[in-house]
Amino acid sequence: MASSKRSSSQAEAIDHDEEDFKTPSAVQKTKRTKRTKRASNATANDEEETERIDFEDSDLTRPDMGIGNTSSFETDEYGAIDMRHALELKPDHPNRPILVTPDGQIFLETFSPIYKQAYDFLIAIAEPICRPEHIHEYRITSYSLYAAASVGIQTDDIMKYLDRLCKTDLPLPVRKDIRTCTERYGKVKLVLRSNRYIVETNDEKAISDLLKNPVIRNAKIDDSEVQEQRGGAPSADKFQFEGQAAADAARLRTSQAHQEDGDELSDEALVAAADATEELAAVPKDILDLYDRVDEFAADTDKTLFSFEIKKEHVESVQAECAPSRLDYPLIGEYDFRRDQKLRDLKIDLKPTCILRPYQEKSLSKMFGRTGQARSGIIVLPCGAGKTLTGVTAVSTIKKRAIVLCTSTVAVEQWCSEFRRWCNVDPSIIRKFTRDDKELPPEDCIICCTYSMLAPKKNRSEEAARVINFLRKREWGIMVLDEVQTVPAAKFRALLTEIPSHCKLGLTATLVREDGKIDDLRFLVGPKLYEANWMDLQAAGHIARVQCIEVWCRMTEGFYEEYLRGKNRIHLKRQLCVCNPIKFMYCEYLIRLHEARQDKIIVFSDDKFALRTLAMQMGKEHIDGDVPDRQRHDIINRYKTTPSFRTIFFSKIADNAFDLPEANVLIQISSHGGSRRQEAQRLGRILRKKKNDRTKPGEYNAYFYSLVSQDTLEMAYATKRQRFLVMKYLPGFEDEGRTRPYAFGTEHKQTQLLSRILANKMPGYGVCCAQDEEGRTSIVGDDDDDLYPAAVQRRATSLSSFSGANNMVYQEIRARTKKNECGLIVLLCLAVCPE
Numbered sequence: 001m002a003s004s005k006r007s008s009s010q011a012e013a014i015d016h017d018e019e020d021f022k023t024p025s026a027v028q029k030t031k032r033t034k035r036t037k038r039a040s041n042a043t044a045n046d047e048e049e050t051e052r053i054d055f056e057d058s059d060l061t062r063p064d065m066g067i068g069n070t071s072s073f074e075t076d077e078y079g080a081i082d083m084r085h086a087l088e089l090k091p092d093h094p095n096r097p098i099l100v101t102p103d104g105q106i107f108l109e110t111f112s113p114i115y116k117q118a119y120d121f122l123i124a125i126a127e128p129i130c131r132p133e134h135i136h137e138y139r140i141t142s143y144s145l146y147a148a149a150s151v152g153i154q155t156d157d158i159m160k161y162l163d164r165l166c167k168t169d170l171p172l173p174v175r176k177d178i179r180t181c182t183e184r185y186g187k188v189k190l191v192l193r194s195n196r197y198i199v200e201t202n203d204e205k206a207i208s209d210l211l212k213n214p215v216i217r218n219a220k221i222d223d224s225e226v227q228e229q230r231g232g233a234p235s236a237d238k239f240q241f242e243g244q245a246a247a248d249a250a251r252l253r254t255s256q257a258h259q260e261d262g263d264e265l266s267d268e269a270l271v272a273a274a275d276a277t278e279e280l281a282a283v284p285k286d287i288l289d290l291y292d293r294v295d296e297f298a299a300d301t302d303k304t305l306f307s308f309e310i311k312k313e314h315v316e317s318v319q320a321e322c323a324p325s326r327l328d329y330p331l332i333g334e335y336d337f338r339r340d341q342k343l344r345d346l347k348i349d350l351k352p353t354c355i356l357r358p359y360q361e362k363s364l365s366k367m368f369g370r371t372g373q374a375r376s377g378i379i380v381l382p383c384g385a386g387k388t389l390t391g392v393t394a395v396s397t398i399k400k401r402a403i404v405l406c407t408s409t410v411a412v413e414q415w416c417s418e419f420r421r422w423c424n425v426d427p428s429i430i431r432k433f434t435r436d437d438k439e440l441p442p443e444d445c446i447i448c449c450t451y452s453m454l455a456p457k458k459n460r461s462e463e464a465a466r467v468i469n470f471l472r473k474r475e476w477g478i479m480v481l482d483e484v485q486t487v488p489a490a491k492f493r494a495l496l497t498e499i500p501s502h503c504k505l506g507l508t509a510t511l512v513r514e515d516g517k518i519d520d521l522r523f524l525v526g527p528k529l530y531e532a533n534w535m536d537l538q539a540a541g542h543i544a545r546v547q548c549i550e551v552w553c554r555m556t557e558g559f560y561e562e563y564l565r566g567k568n569r570i571h572l573k574r575q576l577c578v579c580n581p582i583k584f585m586y587c588e589y590l591i592r593l594h595e596a597r598q599d600k601i602i603v604f605s606d607d608k609f610a611l612r613t614l615a616m617q618m619g620k621e622h623i624d625g626d627v628p629d630r631q632r633h634d635i636i637n638r639y640k641t642t643p644s645f646r647t648i649f650f651s652k653i654a655d656n657a658f659d660l661p662e663a664n665v666l667i668q669i670s671s672h673g674g675s676r677r678q679e680a681q682r683l684g685r686i687l688r689k690k691k692n693d694r695t696k697p698g699e700y701n702a703y704f705y706s707l708v709s710q711d712t713l714e715m716a717y718a719t720k721r722q723r724f725l726v727m728k729y730l731p732g733f734e735d736e737g738r739t740r741p742y743a744f745g746t747e748h749k750q751t752q753l754l755s756r757i758l759a760n761k762m763p764g765y766g767v768c769c770a771q772d773e774e775g776r777t778s779i780v781g782d783d784d785d786d787l788y789p790a791a792v793q794r795r796a797t798s799l800s801s802f803s804g805a806n807n808m809v810y811q812e813i814r815a816r817t818k819k820n821e822c823g824l825i826v827l828l829c830l831a832v833c834p835e
């Protein structure tokens with residue numbers, strides 16, 4: 001076996017690497033740089049250098065971030081900066097865990113006894129850039145400071161605590177820039193009152209700055225005077241956040257259950273931690289009270305409050321105008337749900353058996369703080385870490401009418417069942433709004449629906465229109481946005497204001513979009529409230545320990561010849577890579593290997609043709625967009641409950657939201673151009689904590705295989721992966737094939753497959769089918785060979801069938817056509833009615 005490990009000291013795999021934080025222009029620049037490099041035959045080392053250069057050019061150092069620069073320092077031939085003369089180490093520096101550079105970079109030692117506390121503080125004020133095992137890298141940006149301000153951390157606190165944790169004095173440029181950046185943050189709020197959007201502040205300068213801005217002036221309702229009110233916002237410190245009995249009880253239980261995690265920075269915990277670390281002396285006294293004030297909310301109750309109303313349809317433009325990159329008065333969304341007399345309380349409590357995990361509790365504490373008000377914002381937890389329960393707890397804490405938006409009907413189903421599973425609640429108030437379920441919900445309800453059900457549509461059914469009208473006419477206590485990274489899409493973002501909600505909670509594992517619109521979320525939804533570290537959760541056993549392996553599959557001669565001949569026919573080339581018979585055989589071998597170990601396996605393929613071909617040849621169940629909902633649920637239930645049902649094939653519809661805690665092996669035979677977000681979400685299917693796990697700490701208990709056709713364009717996608725063990729050969733593969741031949745082991749089958757691809761006769765592709773919005777495909781009948789024993793049938797039929805007889809229905813299919821080709825091909829075809 002030839003194997004090699006890529007540098008693990010590079011950015012943390014998949015969920016966080018440098019490109020995640022780039023603006024579109026920075027991404028463009030990356031692409032440009034990469035193209036140039038490729039043109040000049042870049043070597044692997046050059047590629048690494050390219051990444052570094054790009055990162056230095058990224059938006060994190062763009063001027064509006066305001067954080068200092070290092071241009072006045074000399075660099076050596078490798079670009080390293082010697083700062084020993086500029087930054088003097090404190091005498092007790094080994095006991096302080098961070099180093100801050102003048103350009104706002106922060107390095108954190110993960111082996112420090114106060115790592116957890118320092119981490120919690122840094123994640124609240126800075127963006128994680130790269131979090132390998134021993135030293136993490138963070139960067140302070142204006143957005144991260146906005147997030148800090150919105151959870152109540154004051155400018156002075158940021159500087160004081162950074163200074164205390166830092167091995168040197170805090171560099172002056174950083175001090176200056178933090179002050180400049182934060183002096184306006186946390187001053188202006190956007191609140192919803194009686195279905196009207198109100199901008200509020202108790203800062204006179206802020207109100208005059210806002211009203212000088214033409215966009216805001218235009219958004220202000222003409223006859224709405226600027227209201228002045230003595231006394232300002234309700235006193236937060238008088239407000240004791242009692243929380244809901246069950247939620248608090250659950251938190252208390254968690255705290256007790258996880259005391260050893262030392263999540264709160266108590267003096268005893270620090271001292272004990274320091275004592276336990278022999279090499280390190282005691283933690284300096286001045287950082288012992290680090291957290292005493294961090295969560296305190298400094299409500300300025302004596303000041304005058306100014307407010308004015310803005311038009312609903314202008315909310316987004318006002319939010320964008322106030323963002324750090326523009327007016328620099330980012331709007332904070334807070335909901336004083338405990339005092340809201342208008343919306344009736346729902347009878348919902350967490351069950352006493354529900355025990356939150358420490359990171360779930362921590363993320364919710366950032367949302368609710370000690371003030372009891374709910375802050376809008378985003379919580380980032382790795383896939384499988386339990387975002388659903390985090391959202392369910394937020395809803396059950398606020399106890400007001402709630403709406404949950406998800407990416408698929410399966411996710412809707414899961415949210416509904418998680419509400420019933422974790423809460424004492426009348427099940428009749430948990431409602432779905434999906435294409436099969438359009439019943440009008442009761443007034444006080446928790447409604448779960450897909451984004452696409454609410455997106456603008458031309459021919460909406462009457463029932464659906466009635467439900468949407470219901471949703472728009474009411475105020476909602478909380479709107480939970482699952483997979484929040486989908487929200488910036490043009491057709492979804494309007495939903496955030498069309499359906500008025502007091503508080504918005506975005507949940508995601510991957511705050512990444514390849515189109516660079518991720519920054520919009522910070523004003524559309526709110527700042528990032530919390531982000532857990534994948535490695536910490538793995539080490540604590542909350543998610544599985546996954547071994548990621550990239551398997552290089554050479555191509556058969558016939559396929560490779562066609563691949564080389566394909567030249568610019570990128571679609572054909574991609575198809576040949578995915579359907580490479582050696583890849584199919586490797587996949588079959590891995591399935592056999594893991595089935596024999598009693599593992600539960602998922603095979604992923606974006607390519608429906610490959611998915612169906614392999615699944616059918618191996619006699620396995622598959623789920624793609626064409627499988628009706630009811631059948632999907634049935635297959636998933638059987639997979640979850642039947643021990644002998646070991647392998648399931650999925651198309652990209654299962655990339656996220658499918659909760660399959662049993663699955664521990666994932667084999668990916670095709671991916672969407674190597675998208676990191678997609679891979680991270682897929683990885684999430686096997687990241688769930690394993691029941692009855694018998695592996696020892698440090699051993700892997702889950703496997704992610706990505707099969708890549710060697711010397712093809714798939715190898716280029718693969719270079720984006722950073723922590724995969726590369727295998728060019730699977731030991732035992734040939735022996736297994738001799739004992740039991742593989743489905744695509746014969747030349748006959750391989751030739752048959754190739755000729756099908758070349759003739760473009762593939763269900764799932766080309767003119768043979770078309771996809772609708774939700775990924776369902778309409779298949780045209782096909783003929784001859786034995787690749788699809790039961791998939792499709794061509795039937796001779798009579799004219800009466802066209803009018804609905806014989807269980808047949810008409811379907812119009814819009815075929816995918818190349819640009820500039822004859823436009824639209826509409827096929828009239830017959831499909832068997834799903835019922």
Ligand SMILES: Nc1ncnc2c1ncn2[C@@H]1O[C@H](COP(=O)(O)OP(=O)(O)OP(=O)(O)O)[C@@H](O)[C@H]1O
Binds near residue numbers: 386684
């Ligand atoms: N505190 C908890 N106690 C017990 N089980 C939990 C807890 N939190 C989450 N789980 C379980 O962990 C599994 C994964 O949770 P969930 O589906 O919410 O993950 P997720 O973060 O939404 O993942 P994805 O992004 O992949 O959909 C579920 O089976 C859930 O019931």
